[in-house]
Amino acid sequence: SLNTDNIQSDVLVGMRKATELFVFFKINNPATFKSKLSSDIIPLITTTTEIQSVDTQPVTAVNLAFSQTGLHALGVTDDLGDPNFSTGQFADAVTVGDNPSTWNTAFAGTSIHGAFLLASDTVAHINTQLASIQSTLGASITVLYELQGAARPGSESGHEHFGFMDGISQPAVSGFTNPIYPGQTPVDAGLFLLGEASDPNITARPTWTKDGSFLVFRQLQQLVPEFTKFPKGRLYWALAWSAAGRVEPRFSFPQRKTTPVLAADPNRNNNFTFTFPNLPEPGTENHFNQTNCPFSAHIRKVHPRGDLDPSVENPHFIIRSSIPYGGEVTSAETASAKTANDRGLAFVAYQSNIFNGFVFLQSIWINNVGFPFGKVDPTVGVDPIIGTLSGGPKNISGLDPAVFYLNQTDVAHDVVIPQDYVVSRGGEYFFSPSLSGLSHIAAA
Numbered sequence: 165s166l167n168t169d170n171i172q173s174d175v176l177v178g179m180r181k182a183t184e185l186f187v188f189f190k191i192n193n194p195a196t197f198k199s200k201l202s203s204d205i206i207p208l209i210t211t212t213t214e215i216q217s218v219d220t221q222p223v224t225a226v227n228l229a230f231s232q233t234g235l236h237a238l239g240v241t242d243d244l245g246d247p248n249f250s251t252g253q254f255a256d257a258v259t260v261g262d263n264p265s266t267w268n269t270a271f272a273g274t275s276i277h278g279a280f281l282l283a284s285d286t287v288a289h290i291n292t293q294l295a296s297i298q299s300t301l302g303a304s305i306t307v308l309y310e311l312q313g314a315a316r317p318g319s320e321s322g323h324e325h326f327g328f329m330d331g332i333s334q335p336a337v338s339g340f341t342n343p344i345y346p347g348q349t350p351v352d353a354g355l356f357l358l359g360e361a362s363d364p365n366i367t368a369r370p371t372w373t374k375d376g377s378f379l380v381f382r383q384l385q386q387l388v389p390e391f392t393k394f395p396k397g398r399l400y401w402a403l404a405w406s407a408a409g410r411v412e413p414r415f416s417f418p419q420r421k422t423t424p425v426l427a428a429d430p431n432r433n434n435n436f437t438f439t440f441p442n443l444p445e446p447g448t449e450n451h452f453n454q455t456n457c458p459f460s461a462h463i464r465k466v467h468p469r470g471d472l473d474p475s476v477e478n479p480h481f482i483i484r485s486s487i488p489y490g491g492e493v494t495s496a497e498t499a500s501a502k503t504a505n506d507r508g509l510a511f512v513a514y515q516s517n518i519f520n521g522f523v524f525l526q527s528i529w530i531n532n533v534g535f536p537f538g539k540v541d542p543t544v545g546v547d548p549i550i551g552t553l554s555g556g557p558k559n560i561s562g563l564d565p566a567v568f569y570l571n572q573t574d575v576a577h578d579v580v581i582p583q584d585y586v587v588s589r590g591g592e593y594f595f596s597p598s599l600s601g602l603s604h605i606a607a608a
């Protein structure tokens with residue numbers, strides 16, 4: 165089993181709090197920083213063991229991760245064995261379909277050295293903890309950028325800004341996840357933790373990196389009023405369906421719908437595949453028929469259950485720990501169908517290989533009009549939620565049930581989504597070390 169006393173809380177479990185602040189900083193004085201890291205900061209870091217029980221959860225959970233330039237600034241010269249981490253996220257902007265001009269200036273480059281993740285029930289608690297950390301570290305760091313995340317209010321809690329329930333499906337980590345719910349895929353811990361079984365680059369890892377994980381952070385702005393205005397009826401619900409995908413497989417059109425009850429039931433909300441519902445054997449036929457779910461749907465693009473052999477799909481699992489940021493849509497924004505206030509998803513994903521995880525998902529599957537491959541329609545389109553064709557219109561098949569259900573192979577009736585409703589504001593790649601890894605860094 166895993167040494168959960170040594171693994172930071174966010175990697176396998178998440179922060180389990182309603183608010184989370186991301187604090188991006190640069191290091192001015194490595195010697196002071198390392199000395200305070202050792203004496204004051206490491207004792208604050210929340211472990212996986214602590215976060216799992218309400219009795220041991222701190223008022224404010226604290227995690228800490230470093231970029232490649234941050235490790236260099238601290239005198240850590242080891243190669244961590246991940247080329248994407250080494251060059252930083254800005255170098256991958258075009259590869260993952262971003263327009264670098266939409267990136268926040270703080271992320272556009274490699275100037276961010278590290279990030280504190282502070283999570284609590286209230287922003288006030290977070291601010292108290294941050295003030296204490298800043299007084300400890302003094303001028304040894306400068307905060308370059310902050311992003312305040314928060315669960316949405318009331319009954320929207322647990323839903324991202326488009327309104328879909330999020331944080332449902334995670335891979336099960338062998339030797340850790342218990343219970344494993346129906347539909348969860350058990351995979352080796354080394355897909356997320358360096359140095360564990362099935363870490364694809366295990367021989368290249370410095371010893372001190374064991375049980376650390378690469379944290380991909382992305383600020384993904386969501387244009388909610390624009391998205392909501394997108395022609396209602398068939399298109400809106402089809403998008404919703406394709407995004408959340410939490411449909412009762414035994415329902416057939418037109419009763420098929422997303423059901424809140426289903427979404428909230430862990431024994432059922434993950435227990436499905438994209439194979440044709442009426443076939444006796446799951447997995448037998450899913451190339452000619454998208455009745456269960458459009459080929460291009462977000463959740464099908466990022467977890468093509470039954471479309472690929474598990475040995476092909478499993479290396480691309482990530483653990484997500486995202487939280488919405490920004491306030492609710494105002495009535496003025498709804499009236500004008502135009503975003504005035506920034507809101508979106510503070511996207512966090514953990515993996516042991518950034519290319520196999522985030523980069524592969526975004527560039528080879530999400531933004532690829534041909535994926536899932538081998539379907540009756542060879543151009544199924546990009547992911548309608550987060551796929552992009554350089555910000556331009558996107559032709560997507562299978563989203564128009566009015567046409568689709570009459571003629572399942574009618575590829576002439578693509579839905580055209582005129583613009584992106586998710587815009588990347590950039591991000592960075594970080595390494596979230598184990599607690600002993602943090603001590604190694606402090607001693608470097």
Ligand code: N7H
Pocket residue numbers: 324326328329330331332333334384385386407408462463466467482484508509511522525526549550586
């Ligand atoms: Fe997605 N959404 O609301 O539409 N995502 N996602 N995501 N996502 C998921 O199963 C969403 C993004 C994954 O195992 C759900 O927890 C939004 C990126 C993966 O079946 C919903 C944004 C990447 C899964 C959303 C966004 C992924 C997943 C269903 C950006 C990777 C698990 C709820 C603003 C590069 C799939 C759930 C599975 C699920 C939404 C971003 C990946 C509702 C709004 C960038 C692996």
